[in-house]
Structure formats: structure tokens, C-alpha cells
């Protein structure tokens with residue numbers, strides 16, 4: 001289902017739960033008094049949501065429409081001026097990261113064909129595509145619970161410009177840049193639990209904190 005009240009940044013909205021099941025996200029934007037929605041004002045609204053809503057799924061339902069509204073009002077965020085590192089295959093521009101404030105806001109670019117490790121974030125996260133296409137593969141734990149998890153690839157989801165994806169702290173995924181030019185996305189993450197943020201190697205059955 002489309003998120004409502006976000007006519008100018010109009011893609012599909014999804015969220016992927018802790019079990020790696022991806023589904024349409026239903027969210028509604030509380031009417032905002034000021035337009036356009038500037039980045040500093042967006043951050044205030046995000047903080048209000050985090051202070052009043054404790055459950056991450058509910059937070060994502062409220063935050064995704066807010067991100068869509070920000071992107072609709074802030075075309076500068078889509079400027080293709082972020083170049084991925086040619087060796088690493090990705091580049092990050094921090095837009096906001098204040099000490100002792102549980103929020104990280106970034107733009108992220110991936111080189112064509114680049115792949116991330118299989119990982120979770122240990123925090124809720126939102127990825128909104130601004131340019132290019134990014135394929136997400138969600139990984140699922142095998143029915144026989146094991147440590148480290150015995151992972152199996154599940155569904156894939158390709159994000160195109162205008163699409164937005166919410167991730168739970170436990171959601172395991174990896175991404176691959178599909179487009180022939182660098183991708184660009186707007187990413188926002190909550191407070192990271194570094195004791196629960198893992199990279200996984202399913203071939204060797206190992207996991208390591210990062």
C-alpha cells in the first residue's frame with residue numbers, strides 16, 4: 001500500500017521484520033504545520049516520535065512518511081555529488097550525527113555491482129532510494145535455532161528511486177547495486193546496540209560484531 005500524504009516522493013513503502021519477511025508498510029503522516037519540511041525541522045519531528053513511541057515497528061510506520069515528506073521537500077538530497085570510494089565500492093556522507101543523541105542520518109552511494117556483507121544493524125533503520133536501483137536480499141534463520149545462526153537467503157526486494165524500506169534491528173540483509181551508475185540513498189538509523197550488530201558468513205557458519 002502506498003504511504004499517504006507524500007505525493008512528490010511517490011514510490012512503494014516496505015518494511016522487513018526480524019524474521020526477514022518483507023511486506024508493504026502502512027503509514028500515515030501527521031499533518032505538519034510548516035512547509036517545506038527542512039532538515040532541522042525533520043530532526044525535531046523524529047525526536048518527538050522517538051520520545052513518545054517505544055515500539056520500533058510503530059516508529060517505522062510514523063517515520064517513513066516523514067522521510068518521504070522530507071525528500072519531497074528537499075531535492076538537494078538527490079544531487080548526484082556523492083562518489084563511492086573506488087576501492088571500497090561505497091561512500092557515506094554524514095548529514096547528522098550528534099554525540100549522545102540516538103540518531104544517524106546519512107546519504108550512501110554504492111558503485112555499480114558492489115555488494116554489502118550480510119548484516120543486521122542492531123538499530124531500526126530506513127533506506128530511501130534517491131537514484132539507481134538497489135537489490136535487498138533478506139536472510140532467514142533456519143528452523144533449528146543455532147549460534148551463530150544458520151542462515152538461508154529469503155526474498156529479494158529491488159528498491160527504485162522513490163521507494164523506501166524500513167528495517168528492524170534484527171533484520172538480516174545484504175544489498176547489491178544493480179544500476180550501471182552509482183546508487184544514492186537517504187538512510188537514517190536509531191541508536192545502535194553494538195552488542196547485537198553482526199556480519200554473517202553463512203558459508204562458514206560464523207558471525208562477527210562490527
Ligand SMILES: [Fe+2]
Nearest residue numbers: 119120121173
Ligand atoms: Fe544494511
